[in-house]
């Protein structure tokens with residue numbers, strides 16, 4: 174379904190309630206499966222969290238996690254360590270192009286029995302669950318942090334815990350820190366020093382604990398973009414956020430400060446205000462925050478400023494090749510943009526081509542990153558319901574703000 178999206182006037186009275194972080198949710202769902210004393214509140218309503226829940230509850234011989242990278246990686250570790258399980262873990266056509274060899278090699282070296290159903294190095298996987306007895310593994314850390322998080326989540330259930338040695342420059346490090354912080358919150362001890370991580374085994378059970386998932390910061394990025402592109406004085410309130418977030422994308426507050434948006438925490442809400450139109454070109458390293466690259470690139474285009482974004486080496490293996498998708502779609506709108514395999518360079522320009530239909534490439538973040546641009550120019554967003562991967566209510570929430578969405 175394609176949506177025609179335009180904005181005459183944004184209403185800033187609404188408070189938007191975004192559901193829990195999909196990253197925190199999928200970690201806690203896995204921990205809850207391993208340690209039933211854990212309770213989780215404010216879980217994400219994203220497709221990725223739904224497939225994770227279904228995968229964990231499944232007793233079928235085939236588990237399909239569609240487009241969900243975290244579910245693919247976390248369930249690979251889960252089934253590998255679950256004695257007696259025998260599953261084919263599969264996903265969407267794109268998931269079959271997203272590499273998983275580093276994780277499979279690491280698990281197999283710990284004693285797992287995982288083989289490739291089609292292509293070496295890629296899903297689908299045949300997984301025979303076994304008791305994993307080894308406790309030391311070395312793996313590359315520069316491709317995806319999800320391989321590391323998957324191992325860490327399983328680690329506390331291994332009889333001797335787990336010691337990881339990471340090779341190469343660690344990418345998306347806040348996601349590893351989030352995993353360790355959640356382990357700590359349920360009472361599991363960990364150590365992270367340089368390129369070495371240790372998770373101590375749980376001898377008995379963890380104490381009963383209820384964790385409340387903070388709302389999703391990656392989803393908040395689209396509101397930062399809307400406020401940045403709106404008139405000075407515009408304001409949006411989002412619930413439920415914490416000042417000391419476990420989510421690396423909370424760095425949005427400092428990135429968008431440079432783009433004229435202030436952030437104030439008021440109790441558990443986040444108040445975003447457009448302070449100024451005086452903004453200059455920006456240069457950001459997004460190695461720690463890959464999921465907000467699309468939002469930032471589109472905001473800069475809408476503001477008429479240039480940007481140099483670096484640390485984008487993981488974008489090619491996400492839901493689509495996000496660097497190429499940004500280049501093609503921003504060029505349609507009139508942008509002068511260049512991408513390499515890890516950087517994006519956008520020149521300042523204030524002209525927007527009209528009547529453009531944005532292709533979304535099965536990537537939720539393509540649809541959501543371009544939506545705020547309707548404040549400047551009406552757009553068609555092709556295959557608009559792709560947003561459900563992380564934020565099923567996105568278009569309903571846009572309507573609350575006054576964005577005109579025509580199916």
Ligand SMILES: O=C(O)C1=C[C@@H](OP(=O)(O)O)[C@@H](O)[C@H](O)C1
Pocket residue numbers: 195196197243316317318319322344345348463464487
């Ligand atoms: O662990 C996680 O929850 C995630 C880690 C990141 O992936 P990479 O580590 O592959 O960059 C991020 O892009 C993804 O959306 C969620």
Ligand SMILES: C=C(OP(=O)(O)O)C(=O)O
Pocket residue numbers: 240241242243244464491492538563
């Ligand atoms: C990259 C993403 O998700 P995943 O890797 O979990 O599919 C994302 O949500 O932007």
